[in-house]
Amino acid sequence: MLRLLRLPNLALSIALGYAFVSSLWIAFSDDLLKHTVPDIDLLTQLQTIKGWGFVLFSSIILYGIIQAAIRRLNRNHQLLQTIVNSIPDAVFVKDRQGRYLIANARLAYLMNRPPYAILGKSDADFLLPQEANQIEASDQEVFQTGCAAEVEYQLMIQGQPRWFLVSKALCQTPDGHVIGLVSISREITHRKQIQQALENFNQELEAKVQERTQSLLTAQVALQQQEQELRRALAAEQELNELRSRFVSTVSHEFRTPLTVITTATKLLEQFYEQTPIAKRRDYFHKIRQAIQALTQLLDDLLLIGQAEAGRLSFNPAPLDFHRLCQERVESLTVSEPDRTILMTYQGDKVMPLDEKLVDHILTNLLSNALKYSAPDQTVHLFITIHPDQILIQVRDQGIGIAPEEQSRLFESFHRCSNVGKVPGTGLGLSIVKHCVDLHQGTIIVDSTLDQGSTFTVTLPRVQASLTPSPPIIPRS
The missing domain is CATH 1.10.287 (Helix Hairpins)
Known part of the structure; x- marks a missing residue:
């Protein structure tokens, strides 16, 4: 009713x-x-x-x-x-075989066909095969699970790629009978374009950020390097200033001592020459000669280290009676210090090509240091071993030794170890030795223990030279 x-x-x-x-x-x-x-x-x-x-x-x-x-x-x-038809989205219903049962005007517009031309047909009649297969797989999944789904598709519509967000659900009668699949398709091409533009912008922004970050890192590294270089330059400048101060102090002291001896001895001789016994006169004259020799040696060392550091020290090997040179240098040092003993052990060839001046500096400075930093009653040993391809020079003493932390700076100009006390010296000897060894393309190593002594080992490669022997060396004493 x-x-x-x-x-x-x-x-x-x-x-x-x-x-x-x-x-x-x-x-x-x-x-x-x-x-x-x-x-x-x-x-x-x-x-x-x-x-x-x-x-x-x-x-x-x-x-x-x-x-x-x-x-x-x-x-x-x-x-x-x-x-x-008034809904701006495409609304349609499909059966289990994918055939359209209902289609609104928006779907007809997208398909570029009247609605009646769509009904009874499937997506394979309008879309590319891969697109139709993708949609069919998604539809079948909803049929099988019974769960609604939202899927994004990129479809070629009217010759242009376009994006759609499709909401799908089962179309059922009140008693649960499945009629088909109802879908609402909303075009999201513009949203996708905005998203793609945002992604491109984000990528460009990220690339710029990375580029800027890299630039900042590079600048930071450059600044750090410049800072390190400035620190090194500052440290070098400070070290140079310390070196200059030490040089002035050392040279002043080393000059003052022999000059004081010369001044004192000459004044005594000038004022009391007639009253001074002949033996005492000779002693004064001997001290004056020693002071003059010390001044001459100091000047020679200063000139030599200047030439070496300026790169003007040359290497001129010539046939040399090395055995005779070693004997003469041992004799000259023991003559100036008669209470000291140097034992020499020589093995191998006596004559070979060497730079006489450079080798003489090596022997003189190593032996002088060994005598200077060991007690008068201790013996200094000189070992010379001549091999077919190299020359081994070894000087061993039982003196004050060198601390391990100071051994790396032994060959720096004007550097003196902290345990030398009041022993006079300029800190140039080992630096001169190192330059002479380098010019021979050789090596020098030190093995030292505090209060037990030191051993300096010089290894020089043997060179070939067809030159006339060098003239005899006049002893410095």
Whole structure:
């Protein structure tokens, strides 16, 4: 009855009239007709007319009701179609085989076809094979799982790649029967373009940040290197200043001592020459000669280290009686210090190509240091071993030794170890030795222990030279 109330007014009037007439018709039942119509033929005709009239009237009523329902359904369908077509997204329903059952105007626009040309067909009829296969796989997954899904697709639509976000769900009757798959497809091409632009911008920004970071790191490294170089330069400058101060102090001291001896001795000789015994005079003259020799040696060392550091010290090998040179140098040092002992052990060839001046500096400075930094009663040993390809010079003493932490600076100019005490010296001897060894392309190593002594080992490669022997060396003493 509630459904009839929803029908148009005409259908409602017909239905009510049908009910009223039916009630009256029933009132005139066959028994009533039999009592009111005695004629049997007439009664039969009336009953026939009654039956056919009832059928006809019922048919008219039912037809009106059906037509009213159809019009109602058509209006509802048109309203639904209007609503679906008004949606800016593509709305469609597909069956299990992927055939379109419903398609709105937006889908028809995208497919560039009228809606009726889409119904009954599948995606394979409109899209590329790989695109249709991708959509079909996603549809089947929703059918199998029964779960709604959102999927993004890139499809070639009207000759252009376009992006769509498709929401899919099962289309079911109230009793759970699956009719198909209802989908809403929203175009997100513009959003994707914005996302891609943002990604490109982010990548460019990240690249710029990395580039700037790298530039900053490079600049930081450069600054650190410059800082280190400045620190090294500052340290070198400080060291140079210390070296200059030490040089001035050392040279002043080394000059002052022999000059004081010369001044004192000459004054005594000048004032008391006649009263001074001959032996004492000779002693004064000997001290003056020693002071002069010390000054001369100091000047020679200063000139030599200056030439070496300026790169003006040359290497001129010539045949040399090395055995004789070693003997003369040992004799010259022991003559100036008669209470000292140097034992020499020599093995191998006596004559070979060497730079006489450089080798003389090596021997003199190593032996002088060994005597200077060991006690008077201790013996200094000189070992010379001549091999076919090299010359081995070894000087060993039992003196004060060298601390391990100071051995790396032994060959720096003007450097003196902290344990030398009041022993005089300029700190140039080992530096001169190192320069002379380097010019020979040789090596020098030290093995030393505090309070036990030191051993300096010089290794020089033997060179070939076809020059005349060098003249004899005049002893410095």
